[in-house]
Amino acid sequence: LRLHHRWFHRHNRFLGSPIFAQYEAQSQGEQQLPEYFNFASDVLDKWSQIEKEGKRPSNPALWWINGRGGEVRWSFEELGVLSRKVANMLSNQCGLCKGDRVLVILPRIPEWWLVTMACIRTGIILMPGISQLTAKDIQHRLQASKAKCIITTDAVAPAVDSIAGSCNFLQTKLVVSEGPREGWLNFKELCKEAPDSHACVRTKIHDPMVIYFTSGTTGAPKMAEHSQGSLGFRPIAHKRYWLDLTPADIMWSTADTGWVVASLGSVFEPWALGSCVFIHSLQQIESTIILNTLSRFPITTILGPPTLFRMLAQSDLTSYKFMSLQYCLSGGEPLNPEVMEQWKSMTGLQIYDLYGQTETGMICAVKKGMKIKPGSMGKACAPYQVEVIDEEANVLPPGKEGEIGIRVKPQRPLGFFSRYVDNPEKTAATVRGDFYLTGDRGLIDKDGYFWFIGRADDVINSSGYRIGPFEIESALLEHPAVAEAAAVSSPDPLRGEVVKAFVVLSPAYTLQDKAKLTLQLQEHVKKVTAPYKYPRKMEFVKELPKTVTGKIRRNELRNQEWGRV
Ligand code: ATP
Ligand code: MG
Numbered sequence: 001l002r003l004h005h006r007w008f009h010r011h012n013r014f015l016g017s018p019i020f021a022q023y024e025a026q027s028q029g030e031q032q033l034p035e036y037f038n039f040a041s042d043v044l045d046k047w048s049q050i051e052k053e054g055k056r057p058s059n060p061a062l063w064w065i066n067g068r069g070g071e072v073r074w075s076f077e078e079l080g081v082l083s084r085k086v087a088n089m090l091s092n093q094c095g096l097c098k099g100d101r102v103l104v105i106l107p108r109i110p111e112w113w114l115v116t117m118a119c120i121r122t123g124i125i126l127m128p129g130i131s132q133l134t135a136k137d138i139q140h141r142l143q144a145s146k147a148k149c150i151i152t153t154d155a156v157a158p159a160v161d162s163i164a165g166s167c168n169f170l171q172t173k174l175v176v177s178e179g180p181r182e183g184w185l186n187f188k189e190l191c192k193e194a195p196d197s198h199a200c201v202r203t204k205i206h207d208p209m210v211i212y213f214t215s216g217t218t219g220a221p222k223m224a225e226h227s228q229g230s231l232g233f234r235p236i237a238h239k240r241y242w243l244d245l246t247p248a249d250i251m252w253s254t255a256d257t258g259w260v261v262a263s264l265g266s267v268f269e270p271w272a273l274g275s276c277v278f279i280h281s282l283q284q285i286e287s288t289i290i291l292n293t294l295s296r297f298p299i300t301t302i303l304g305p306p307t308l309f310r311m312l313a314q315s316d317l318t319s320y321k322f323m324s325l326q327y328c329l330s331g332g333e334p335l336n337p338e339v340m341e342q343w344k345s346m347t348g349l350q351i352y353d354l355y356g357q358t359e360t361g362m363i364c365a366v367k368k369g370m371k372i373k374p375g376s377m378g379k380a381c382a383p384y385q386v387e388v389i390d391e392e393a394n395v396l397p398p399g400k401e402g403e404i405g406i407r408v409k410p411q412r413p414l415g416f417f418s419r420y421v422d423n424p425e426k427t428a429a430t431v432r433g434d435f436y437l438t439g440d441r442g443l444i445d446k447d448g449y450f451w452f453i454g455r456a457d458d459v460i461n462s463s464g465y466r467i468g469p470f471e472i473e474s475a476l477l478e479h480p481a482v483a484e485a486a487a488v489s490s491p492d493p494l495r496g497e498v499v500k501a502f503v504v505l506s507p508a509y510t511l512q513d514k515a516k517l518t519l520q521l522q523e524h525v526k527k528v529t530a531p532y533k534y535p536r537k538m539e540f541v542k543e544l545p546k547t548v549t550g551k552i553r554r555n556e557l558r559n560q561e562w563g564r565v
Pocket of ligand 2: 357439
């Protein structure tokens with residue numbers, strides 16, 4: 001495999017040429033976007049052809065394991081055949097048409113990838129949801145989206161049944177299950193009978209393709225709609241705008257299927273470049289499962305949230321030897337330099353930070369070959385022009401803190417969501433002057449690297465000083481006593497607000513005297529940041545509140561401090 005890998009790197013520019021060549025003008029910025037685009041027919045089926053001609057290594061397109069002996073390896077050809085069957089099933093048995101919406105709540109099972117591609121083939125709008133949704137969440141999503149169909153498993157089906165009566169748009173329920181279920185169509189049975197020839201619909205590049213719910217870190221999740229082109233055409237027009245994969249690469253993203261990262265890391269990016277998508281069903285996210293998988297399978301690239309790397313860095317990594325791992329990517333939350341350093345010293349590998357949003361896909365990245373500045377999110381990803389701006393949407397010079405914005409005038413660049421569904425006010429509120437507002441604060445240095453300070457709402461204002469939580473948390477993490485930390489504002493009669501740190505202790509420190517530890521940690525932060533920034537309040541906790549995607553919910557801690565519910 002390693003030999004293979006080298007060969008393909010050298011001959012890379014010839015590979016996939018039928019896919020990329022036709023869009024050469026667009027990628028040079030010389031031509032408008034094509035009017036029509038469909039990822040299934042224009043990319044997936046083309047790779048199937050390239051594979052048939054023997055011009056792709058024998059890697060599967062999808063390689064799935066469940067850790068209990070179950071395994072699936074599908075070529076692009078097999079993926080094509082199976083997703084056409086599912087496309088027929090959605091159109092015929094489920095009666096869905098182009099533009100209809102379907103809520104898909106599936107764990108990391110191969111059927112999710114089939115449904116995703118089948119929706120693209122039929123123009124049905126996919127709405128992925130995470131498996132932890134409650135009956136009430138599901139009801140809200142079905143009603144808010146007017147979804148006609150839901151696809152899920154036995155685990156979630158009872159919750160759906162408990163609310164389905166009140167969902168007046170819902171017509172069809174489809175269950176991925178070994179056995180029958182009253183009132184539900186059976187996915188596997190229908191799939192077996194469905195014909196495997198299907199004519200892919202023609203979709204305009206701006207037609208809607210998928211609706212994502214944002215993570216809900218700061219409030220109720222928003223429904224962000226993406227077009228056929230925004231996620232799927234960007235890696236074609238701007239090849240390697242953040243990932244530099246070849247068809248010999250095997251990429252594993254641990255993200256839940258309900259999160260935009262699953263689409264970026266396990267569908268569009270790797271398949272655009274003809275790479276293999278590796279998936280572990282990950283019923284539990286445990287260090288030993290992740291480490292064993294990296295040791296036993298020739299995975300070249302892993303993508304996970306910083307929480308994952310923080311968790312792995314707590315284990316003894318010396319007893320593992322990763323088979324082919326070269327490239328570790330972290331995204332979704334700020335990546336603390338300390339974690340990068342621990343990982344590097346234990347595995348010899350760097351962690352590359354990625355910064356993006358459900359609404360925008362990738363905004364900044366530390367790309368392969370780029371100089372790594374620990375604590376920075378790297379540089380802007382094509383075609384985005386990213387700037388730090390002030391309250392009047394003026395571009396700020398390097399070194400000045402402000403809000404991170406993306407230029408959207410005169411034209412919204414490729415990659416953007418189209419809108420928040422049924423919420424024109426909220427959609428309009430994301431634009432200030434010529435810029436889309438990320439809602440995040442940061443700064444840019446003279447080399448064009450971006451540095452994250454915090455979500456605009458998370459920045460702490462103490463006696464007139466603005467303090468970013470990321471810097472405080474990173475400083476705390478450098479101390480051996482700290483496993484995880486969150487810094488938020490807390491009321492103070494004198495200063496208005498002060499920094500309060502919530503700290504999860506490393507196992508070796510849990511029995512130590514808390515008053516002493518508090519003083520030590522405060523001294524430490526004063527020393528590595530600046531005296532005025534240290535957390536005047538500190539609380540030791542067993543765990544931090546997080547979203548199901550593993551993001552720290554600072555707003556929950558903040559509300560608690562300020563007595564807001
Ligand atoms: P909601 O908008 O519903 O409150 P959310 O913003 O967490 O939730 P996502 O779209 O999943 O929903 O996450 C995008 C946000 O995650 C970014 O705006 C940023 O605050 C944070 N983020 C993502 N990647 C990074 C990174 N590499 N460094 C720092 N922050 C990051
Ligand atoms: Mg957000």
